[in-house]
Amino acid sequence: xxxxxxxxxxxxILLRILWMVVFVIVWQLxxxxxxxxVLLQLGYxxxxxxxxxxxxxxxxxxxxxLAQIGRFGTFNSEEKPWxxxxxxxxxxxxxxxxxxxxxxxxxxxxxxxxx
Numbered sequence: 001x002x003x004x005x006x007x008x009x010x011x012x013i014l015l016r017i018l019w020m021v022v023f024v025i026v027w028q029l030x031x032x033x034x035x036x037x038v039l040l041q042l043g044y045x046x047x048x049x050x051x052x053x054x055x056x057x058x059x060x061x062x063x064x065x066l067a068q069i070g071r072f073g074t075f076n077s078e079e080k081p082w083x084x085x086x087x088x089x090x091x092x093x094x095x096x097x098x099x100x101x102x103x104x105x106x107x108x109x110x111x112x113x114x115x
Contacts, residue, residue, distance in 0.1 A: 023069045023072060023080075034063065037062065038059070040052075051095070060088075061088045065088050068085070
């Protein structure tokens with residue numbers, strides 16, 4: 001009877017190792033995407049004078065995702081990252097304000113349509 005908990009623990013650690021290998025591969029891919037976001041944000045900043053709001057949000061949530069993978073891989077967390085948990089919500093930027101484009105004005109029509 002004492003071997004059942006050992007078998008469950010061994011099965012649990014083997015499954016954990018499998019997930020850790022999967023998330024190491026995901027880490028490598030996400031690291032490349034984050035590098036691309038950094039370069040795109042740099043180009044956007046040089047061209048427009050301010051960072052892109054959408055890249056700020058995506059870069060922040062991707063950074064948090066990589067941190068979740070790191071916490072799971074180092075046994076600091078038992079919660080598996082996305083797709084098993086929600087995608088991290090981006091935080092408000094603490095640096096420079098993002099570039100914004102004002103909405104285009106809608107044309108005003110004073111006349112009724114002709115039939």
